[in-house]
Amino acid sequence: MATDPLQKTDPEGVAPKSDAAPGHLVQFDEVVKRYGDHVVLDHLNFTVQRGQHVTLIGPSGSGKTTILRLLMTLERISEGLIMVGGQPLSHMAGPDGSLKPASEKHQRRIRKKIGMVFQQFNLFPNMNVLQNITEAPVNVLGIDRAEAEERAKELLDLVGLREKITAHPTQLSGGQQQRVAIARALAMRPEILLLDEVTSALDPELVAGVLDVLRDIAHSTDITMLCVTHEMNFARDISDRVMMFDSGRVIESGAPEKIFGDPKHERTREFLSAVL
Template identity: 85%
Template sequence: MVEFDRVVKRYGDHVVLDQLDFTVERGRHVTLIGPSGSGKTTILRLLMTLEPVSSGTITVDGTPLSHMPGPDGRLRPASEKYQRVIRRKIGMVFQQFNLFPNMNVLQNITEAPVTVLGVERAQAEERARELLDLVGLSDKVDAHPTRLSGGQQQRVAIARALAMRPEILLLDEVTSALDPELVAGVLDVLRDIARSTDITLLCVTHEMNFARDISDTVLMFDSGRVIESGPPEKIFGDPEQARTREFLGAVL
């Protein structure tokens, strides 16, 4: 479903991702762990086309994302219009909620399906109410974001991402901006989504118990490279790399 092939991302002389190769199979849940600055969030930003790759290619569902075929059949850097079409398969939940403060909860969730996908408003509202029930906020349809707690706002952001019916959902440290007492509720919602849908998940988190619960595969990053990968019971129970053991010893 997602393939990184020798992807490099650099800012000037600073290399953030170094010849990165990895794949995520359809319907699987993959979690990226590792120290801050190791390149994890950059991977999600590249998938959302918020950043261009420096070299290498990214493919989504068999179609190049970072590049597009030219008139001669060779790949060339993709245009924004081309990427916009491919990106419809991908949803993302950010660290910050980024809800529209002038819209109520229902409007926040329905705006993109109506304006971007052309969904009929009544159908979008029906879907939004289903999603609000899923995230436990069916009573907040008419509330504005300023009237919600941080945890409630993040659950609205999750519902908003799901409203676009993504095949791939990216989760970027979705609890890092929350007070500790609000974290568990958001993680429970994400656990339910992981268990009850066939969405492909790619998650960056420092919540190791959550990573252990939802992941099919865990990738340990350091200095822009995957240094170890495997099922959560292997990575958390018997890691092979000393750097992985050192990192987990500090965070568990």
């Protein structure tokens, strides 16, 4: 049984050991994504270990969000292989044992390991907060409604919105809606949480509250995170590893203190001098 992604760390700050298999939770192997003649990801190779927090930085258009969209199967790869939890996401085994492009059913099964918080909140306007959080666990995972509602209340405590449980999205600020979206993603008990510029649609005064919630999740749980952000201080705070992208390739990767304190690549230095 997989570790609950909201399981707390012990008093020493060490995440409890998972009984799931160790090693790569996400693996991109020579992944290419192109639109016509335009190459967005260029033979991309990287891995994310179970429990790691990895942040992707780089200029707009460098391919960062495309990586998350491929993991959510919102896009299909052009070449290469994506593995999640040791199983192919982009492909499946054919009758002769060779790999062929994955069916939608196969992708849905593997995708259950993944939750994503988008730039836009995408809450159901006709549902209140509790319903927004419990709809998918009940109807997709088949969780008992009472259990799903209890879980939703715990998650609303986590994101600081328990008092908004009966509110509808139009009654919430943008920052509150994004916190509900975070709770909704976590309600599916994903092994991997994808974060795509989750503060970019917020007014500046609302950004800090959402980032504080994500910091708390990063520091107090052992969920794996793959984050795209232009909030460099946030990236420095929550990341085990930072990857700098340019033109669909990883040009530099390392611990945040190394990337932000002593970047080796000239393009990384140029980018950081522009955004810090």
